[in-house]
Amino acid sequence: MLKLVDRLIFSKTDKHLDDLQEAILRSSLQNQKYSKIAEEFNCTEGHVKDIASELWKILSEILGENVSKSNFRSTMQRCRFSNISSVSSNFATDFARINNINLCQKALQTPEVSQDRSHHPKTQISLEDAPDISPFFGRNEELNQLEKAIAQQHSRLVTILGMSGIGKTALALQLVEQIKDKFDYVIWRSLHSKPLLEELQTNLIQFFSNQPENGLKLNINLSQLIEYLRKHRCLIILDDVHSIFSKGQLAGCYENGYENYGELFKRLGELHHQSCLVLLSWDKPREIAKLEAENRQVCCLELQGLDLRSAKEILREKRLVEEEKWQELIEKYQGNPLWLKIIATMIQDLFGGRVGEFVKYDNLLLNEDLKDVLFQECDRLSEIEKQIICSIAEETEAVAISQLLSHLQLPASELINAMQSLGRRSLIAKINQGNETLFNLQPVVKQYVKIRINEG
Incomplete structure (x- = not known):
């Protein structure tokens, strides 16, 4: 019955049933209340009623009679056994007609595969904020993982984390190329210039509504954006999310005036919609850690x-x-990738491209270009985080938290919070050794910190 309804809806709207619409139909068949659906999809009961009302209206127009929650089952049963007339016995399984609407069952896909929009001509794309990065190397496993999460599991909020130069942006660009045709809208925006949330929301809605910015109503709010994300399948990529976090604070702490971005991430992760927000960041937003543990449609790739x-x-x-x-x-x-490109350039400049001549030096060599890259990340740390990485850098082996507590004489709660923050910045490596967890810095980071210590 649900497959039949999906075909009817598709014939009228060129869109298949989304998860919420299907849940509404199932609840009608099972005599369940809308409040239960609202709880399951983390939305208001009023929103469920609005979606249901629109659904009943479309079905009523298709079938030529009033359809509601109370008569949905009986109406569809009559459609299945009375209103569907086969054109001939030879085509009975392939072709049917309901109120002058032709349904070719073999040609139509089930809802499970309906998200494949590879031949859909209407996808609108805005990538002017995306950098031009080429060529792209490897990452097939990560691409498959992300494509599965977004295109198959319909994740609503995806975060790609990692240090500067690790390849977040390049991976996201390749991902967009592979899945863009599965969406109505694809838009890439960078937060490097620190737009206020109101500016970003207005820009997004301008794109989705195809209106000039001065033609939009004032006071654009988050609820209006969410409505677009519910009505359309949108892919939004926000690059440089770390730009709106404060320097000198623990990871994921927003600058003054940007705290409402946290509400955006939280609501888009919790509420039901058919779109996906992808965040690219050096640091993990605090909301993501909590949402990951509670919501299967929120995921993070480091x-x-x-x-x-x-x-x-x-x-x-x-x-x-x-x-x-x-x-x-x-x-x-x-x-x-970035570190290798910087070092490869230095090897060309100084050693004529001969790697053997370069690697014979015992210590890691960091030229000024690579130091600048590392400075951008380490300069953002809180004072406690800087103390911790300096202490770890002076050790020849990985250390336990108990050793750090002894060396630094910090309250345990402050040190543990700072260690978690360093982990969310991808700056420390965790090593499980027997019944103990040890921590170390990545070798390049460790070498950089030693240089900074020596420089005073």
């Missing part, structure tokens, strides 16, 4: 360095020689 094969492609593209030495170089710089 990027690590490239695999050996993909990292070698970067060095090959940079025209380095002595490939037998490349693995050592890649391991030293942990497969970070």
Whole structure:
């Protein structure tokens, strides 16, 4: 019965039933209250009633009679057994007509695969804020993971985390290329210039509504944006989310005037809609950690360095020689694409592209370009975080929290909060050793911190 309704709705609107509409139909068949659906989908009962009213209206227009929650079952049963007339016995399983609407059952997809919009001509795309990054190396596993979460599991909020240069933006651009046709709207916006939430919301609604900004009503609010995300399947990518976080504070602490972004992330993760918000950030927003634990449609991917094969492609593209030495170089710089590109440029400048001549030095070499990259991240840390990474950098082995407490003489609660913050910034590595958890800095970060300590 639900498949039949889906075909009817698709014939009228060119859209299949979404999750909330299907839940409304199921509740009508099972005599359940709208309040139960509202609780399941984290939305108001009034919103469920509005969606249901629109659904009954469309079905009434299609079937030529009044359809409501109370008569839905009986009406559809009559449609199945009375109103559907086969054109002929030869085509009975392939073709049916309801009130002059032709339903070709073989040609139509079930709701499970209806999200495939690969031949849909109407997708509107705005990528002018996206950087031009090419070529793209590796990340097939991460791409598959993200595509499954967004296109198949319909995740509402996805966060891609990692240090500067690890490849978040490049991965997201490749992801957009692969899944853009599954959406009505695709829009990429950077928070690097720190737009206020009201500015961003207005910009998004301007795009979705195809109106000039001066033609929009004033006081655009979050509820209006959510309505667009419910009515249409939208993919929104927000790059440089860390730009709206405060320097000198623990990870995910918003600058004054930007706290309402946290409400945006929270509501888009909790409330029912058919769209997806993708966040790219150095730091994990605090709301994401809580939502991850409670909501299956909120997920987070922390990027690590490239695999050996993909990292070698970067060095090959940079025209380095002595490939037998490349693995050592890649391991030293942990497969970070930006770090490898910076070091590869230095090897070309100083050693004629000969990797062996460079890697014979015992210590990690950080040129000024790489120091600048690391400075941007480390300069944002709180004072306690800076104390912690300096203490870890001076140790030759990984350390336990108990050792840090002994060295730094900090209250346990403050140190633990700061350690969690460093983890959310991808700056510390966690090592499970027996019944104890140890922590260390990534080698490149450790070398940078040592340099800073020596410089005073």
